[in-house]
Amino acid sequence: xxxxxxxxxxxxxxxxxxxxxxxxxxxxxxxxxxxxxxxxxxxxxxxxxxxxxxxxxxxxxxxxxxxxxxxxxxxxxxxxxxxxxxxxxxxxxxxxxxxxxxxxxxxxxxxxxxxxxxxxxxxxxxxxxxxxxxxxxxxxxxxxxxxxxxxxxxxxxxxxxxxxxxxxxxxxxxxxxxxxxxxxxxxxxxxxxxxxxxxxxxxxxxxxxxxxxxxxxxxxxxxxxxxxxxxxxxxxxxxxxxxxxxxxxxxxxxxxxxxxxxxxxxxxxxxxxxxxxxxxxxxxxxx
Amino acid sequence: xxxxxxxxxxxxxxxxxxxxxxxxxxxxxxxxxxxxxxxxxxxxxxxxxxxxxxxxxxxxxxxxxxxxxxxxxxxxxxxxxxxxxxxxxxxxxxxxxxxxxxxxxxxxxxxxxxxxxxxxxxxxxxxxxxxxxxxxxxxxxxxxxxxxxxxxxxxxxxxxxxxxxxxxxxxxxxxxxxxxxxxxxxxxxxxxxxxxxxxxxxxxxxxxxxxxxxxxxxxxxxxxxxxxxxxxxxxxxxxxxxxxxxxxxxxxxxxxxxxxxxxxxxxxxxxxxxxxxxxxxxxxxxxxxxxxxxxxxxxxxxxxxxxxxxxxxxxxxxxxxxxxxxxxxxxxxxxxxxxxxxxxxxxxxxxxxxxxxxxxxxxxxxxxxxxxxxxxxxxxxxxxxxxxxxxxxxxxxxxxxxxxxxxxxxxxxxxxx
Numbered sequence: 177x178x179x180x181x182x183x184x185x186x187x188x189x190x191x192x193x194x195x196x197x198x199x200x201x202x203x204x205x206x207x208x209x210x211x212x213x214x215x216x217x218x219x220x221x222x223x224x225x226x227x228x229x230x231x232x233x234x235x236x237x238x239x240x241x242x243x244x245x246x247x248x249x250x251x252x253x254x255x256x257x258x259x260x261x262x263x264x265x266x267x268x269x270x271x272x273x274x275x276x277x278x279x280x281x282x283x284x285x286x287x288x289x290x291x292x293x294x295x296x297x298x299x300x301x302x303x304x305x306x307x308x309x310x311x312x313x314x315x316x317x318x319x320x321x322x323x324x325x326x327x328x329x330x331x332x333x334x335x336x337x338x339x340x341x342x343x344x345x346x347x348x349x350x351x352x353x354x355x356x357x358x359x360x361x362x363x364x365x366x367x368x369x370x371x372x373x374x375x376x377x378x379x380x381x382x383x384x385x386x387x388x389x390x391x392x393x394x395x396x397x398x399x400x401x402x403x404x405x406x407x408x409x410x411x412x413x414x415x416x417x418x419x420x421x422x423x424x425x426x427x428x429x430x431x432x433x434x435x436x437x438x439x440x441x442x443x444x445x446x447x448x449x450x451x452x453x454x455x456x457x458x459x460x461x462x463x
Numbered sequence: 464x465x466x467x468x469x470x471x472x473x474x475x476x477x478x479x480x481x482x483x484x485x486x487x488x489x490x491x492x493x494x495x496x497x498x499x500x501x502x503x504x505x506x507x508x509x510x511x512x513x514x515x516x517x518x519x520x521x522x523x524x525x526x527x528x529x530x531x532x533x534x535x536x537x538x539x540x541x542x543x544x545x546x547x548x549x550x551x552x553x554x555x556x557x558x559x560x561x562x563x564x565x566x567x568x569x570x571x572x573x574x575x576x577x578x579x580x581x582x583x584x585x586x587x588x589x590x591x592x593x594x595x596x597x598x599x600x601x602x603x604x605x606x607x608x609x610x611x612x613x614x615x616x617x618x619x620x621x622x623x624x625x626x627x628x629x630x631x632x633x634x635x636x637x638x639x640x641x642x643x644x645x646x647x648x649x650x651x652x653x654x655x656x657x658x659x660x661x662x663x664x665x666x667x668x669x670x671x672x673x674x675x676x677x678x679x680x681x682x683x684x685x686x687x688x689x690x691x692x693x694x695x696x697x698x699x700x701x702x703x704x705x706x707x708x709x710x711x712x713x714x715x716x717x718x719x720x721x722x723x724x725x726x727x728x729x730x731x732x733x734x735x736x737x738x739x740x741x742x743x744x745x746x747x748x749x750x751x752x753x754x755x756x757x758x759x760x761x762x763x764x765x766x767x768x769x770x771x772x773x774x775x776x777x778x779x780x781x782x783x784x785x786x787x788x789x790x791x792x793x794x795x796x797x798x799x800x801x802x803x804x805x806x807x808x809x810x811x812x813x814x815x816x817x818x819x820x821x822x823x824x825x826x827x828x829x830x831x832x833x834x835x836x837x838x839x840x841x842x843x844x845x846x847x848x849x850x851x852x853x854x855x856x857x858x859x860x861x862x863x864x865x866x867x868x869x870x871x872x873x874x875x876x877x878x879x880x
Contacts, residue, residue: 194530194641196768198849200842201503203519204526204641211505211512271764273856278635314852318863373512377519 177245178419178451180291182259183342184237186433187225189441190218190267192390193280197270206381206391206438211373218266220284222259222445229378231358232440233343239291244419253418257293262286268313275325276318279332281399281433283324285313289405289429289449296418298451300427301407309407327400332434336396339435343444348395349385355439356382382439391438398434405429405449420454427451470609473620477548479606484539485555486599490575491532492559492795497572498525499775499793500563500699509694514686518695521564521679525572527642528672534643538657540745541628542606545621545648550745552738553799560714561792563699563779566687569680576673579603579662600662607658614651621650627746634763697779700789703727704796716783716791722831722838723781723791729824730774735797736817737766743803743810750807757864761857769853770821777846781838811865818858825851 191197192205200215202208209216213227222237237259242252249255261284268274269282288301303309304324305316340346356379363375384391404426411421431447470476501522505515540550562568578598597605613620625647631638638644648654663671686693700716705724718724740762747755775793783789803810829847832838862868 193764194526194768196773198773198846201519203523208519211516270853270856271768272760273765273769273853273860276760312852314856315859318860370512373516376513377516 177243178421178453179243179246180239180254180257180259180449180451181241181243181447182237182239182291182431182449183444183446184222184259185233185235185343185442186237186445187221187228187235187440187442188218188267189213189216189226191216192438193271206384206389206394207441208377208381210377212370213374219264220261220266222261225442229440230362231355232437233442233444235442237445239293253296254291254293254298257291257296260290260292262288262290262299270314274313275321277326277329279326279328279330279399281326281332283321283326284401285324287324287405288407291449295414297410297412298421300405300409300423302403302405302429303407306406324401324403327402332397332399334393334396335398335434338398338432339396339444342446343435345395345435348392349387351395352382352385352392352439356385378439394436394438396434397436398432400430400432402428402430422452422454425452470605470613473546473613473617476546476606476609476613477543479602479609480539480543480546480548481551482555482597483599483602483606484536484543484551485553485557486602487532487536487539488552489554489557489559490572491529491536492793493561493575494525494529494532494572495772495775496559496561496699496792496795497564497568498522498529499772500696500779502695502697507697509692511690514690514693514695517682517686521683521695524675524679525564528572528675531642531672534645535661537629537643537645538661541630541645541648542654542657544623544627544745545654547622550742552742552801559795560702561795562701563792564696566680566683569676569683572676573673573680575599576676579672603658603662607655607662610651610654610658614654621648621654625649629745634759697790698788699779699792700783703778703783703791703794705731705794716789718791719784720782720787720791722828722835723778723783725824725831726774726778726781726828727791727794729821729828730771730778731794731796732817732824733766733770733774733821734793734795735801736814736821737762737771738797738801739803739817740766740814742801743814748805748807754807754811754865757861760864761861765853765857770850770857773846773850777843777850780840780843808870811861811867812870815858815861815865815867818854818861822851822854822858825854 189209190207191199191202192207195203195205197218199205200209202216207216217226221235223235225235228235239254239257239259242249242254244252263286265284265286265288267282268285269277269280271280275282283304285304286301287304288299290299291297302324304313305311305320345351359375359379359382363372363379366372366375381391386392405428406426409421409423409427411423428450429447431445433443433445435444437443470479501518502510502515505512510518536552543550579600628647630645630647631640631643636643644660646653646657648657683695686695702715703718704715705727706717706719718727740758744755744758744762750758778791778793781791783791803813825847829844829851832843832847
């Protein structure tokens with residue numbers, strides 16, 4: 177078994193309750209497209225963020241550790257491999273219309289994970305509705321959606337220790353207050369009206385810093401997923417030394433997302449893809 | 464403070480509660496209409512980036528106040544249920560006055576909120592009240608005094624079951640989230656606490672509403688004065704109506720553009736469906752837990768947030784008639800009485816048919832919007848497509864949750880044999 181452990185910051189420019197899921201600019205929730213930015217598009221980006229904000233984290237998700245049958249391989253060609261979710265994936269809850277989990281996060285769809293390392297490219301799609309992958313998300317029967325739903329159905333988990341360990345954000349209130357001060361300095365030096373409007377909005381939001389508000393709490397909340405990747409897999413390993421991958425068997429994946437920074441519209445992801453390898457005796461037979 | 468026409472019986476109390484329910488519903492619609500009319504993008508013209516941020520704050524504030532009026536309507540519904548009546552989601556004898564955002568509109572909103580404080584009675588020398596009609600504050604004062612009086616002398620004032628009421632846990636909201644706090648009413652203490660919440664223990668909450676609107680008014684007036692090109696609202700016509708409804712209203716704007724008229728009808732019909740569902744949720748009979756969960760799952764966040772609000776905003780981008788600069792808005796028009804058949808099977812079939820009809824109409828609007836060059840904006844097409852998808856998902860959940868597939872199969876079999 178090849179196990180890839182990946183982590184990093186992702187960006188997701190989405191509206192939040194009580195705004196509708198397709199609210200383009202953000203009004204009543206705690207996330208917004210500020211002046212000069214394009215509309216909120218709900219896309220989860222592991223790389224190449226759109227309109228990244230100042231004083232935000234560096235967006236990028238990479239393989240950090242590789243394990244072969246439980247033993248870490250620090251020099252494996254997939255260490256530091258870039259991890260992507262292709263196809264413009266979105267969190268699909270739509271206020272309980274797609275997924276019944278009360279966290280409001282829902283499923284990630286499409287889920288097409290792509291890992292590119294040194295001479296190696298591995299990808300696998302998970303089919304939400306295997307009998308017919310052309311069926312749109314909102315028509316997929318509930319039992320299939322449930323397979324992809326978050327692990328916790330009644331809400332998110334408050335886990336500040338896990339977030340602190342992963343991101344270094346130990347004190348969310350202080351984190352937001354310090355960012356507000358930094359933006360205030362930027363504003364004092366700014367002369368462009370659009371940039372000023374954007375900074376003022378961000379500062380105003382950051383100053384809502386009561387630790388019971390979602391703006392602050394979300395920095396300590398975590399949601400997790402666990403399912404088996406079941407769709408077509410691709411492995412290109414030109415020149416790289418990796419063992420033959422079993423592309424027919426399911427690939428279990430489990431990951432958590434959290435530490436949501438409402439100002440930078442970024443969250444942290446950490447997870448593991450388990451990739452079964454073709455058994456030695458079978459390989460010998462094939463040879 | 465006592466005013467004339469005291470509440471002296473359960474019947475008087477119910478009538479007064481239904482009056483304030485109608486008023487709270489009307490003002491909520493007026494606030495939503497004005498909020499929906501506000502611009503969202505620099506490209507709409509009439510706004511600088513800094514002004515647009517102010518406009519977003521105003522929209523957020525007005526929507527917040529509207530949510531709190533919804534909360535008030537919910538509290539009044541709980542009070543009605545507690546004394547053995549049913550909720551009232553109609554408009555009574557008057558209708559909301561739907562106007563786009565302007566300083567005149569906001570000034571009117573300030574007056575509405577200030578009217579939550581009962582004024583000093585205008586009593587003439589014969590001791591009769593010279594008042595023209597009751598303000599909402601006066602009605603609330605009568606209700607409060609009525610509860611205290613009746614609660615003190617009637618042993619069985621609170622005869623309604625709490626299962627016919629809604630509290631935050633019932634809609635999966637922690638208390639205070641989105642500024643909504645709903646609690647059940649079962650006795651005099653909880654009834655007066657509910658009324659205190661609406662009025663504010665020291666009238667603080669209502670002053671907060673009035674103060675919020677005064678703040679918006681001050682900022683808007685300042686913006687208009689300093690910038691002659693300032694225009695925060697879309698050119699939304701007042702009281703938009705389809706032709707048949709307009710026949711009864713002189714102050715209405717007839718919507719004749721075929722696509723807009725269809726979208727307006729869709730809004731009104733969906734709004735009516737939502738009210739019917741709410742009424743049923745507040746008046747359960749023999750629903751199973753799954754049926755009740757299905758109603759809850761559809762009528763609150765999905766219906767209100769994913770259908771009503773987007774449609775209300777999209778209407779402000781559609782023309783009232785060919786060649787007109789004026790755009791439409793949410794109609795908030797529905798038929799009274801709002802009543803479903805008491806047999807739940809009939810009620811579920813009726814509601815499901817309504818949702819299916821909404822899908823047909825929304826699909827037609829989406830296609831028409833995509834075909835019209837003058838309406839060819841990506842936001843319109845994308846958001847109507849999303850609306851259709853969400854209605855389809857809603858229909859599927861309702862059908863499954865209410866076990867209607869079984870029902871439809873039985874009908875098919877009956878027809879076949």
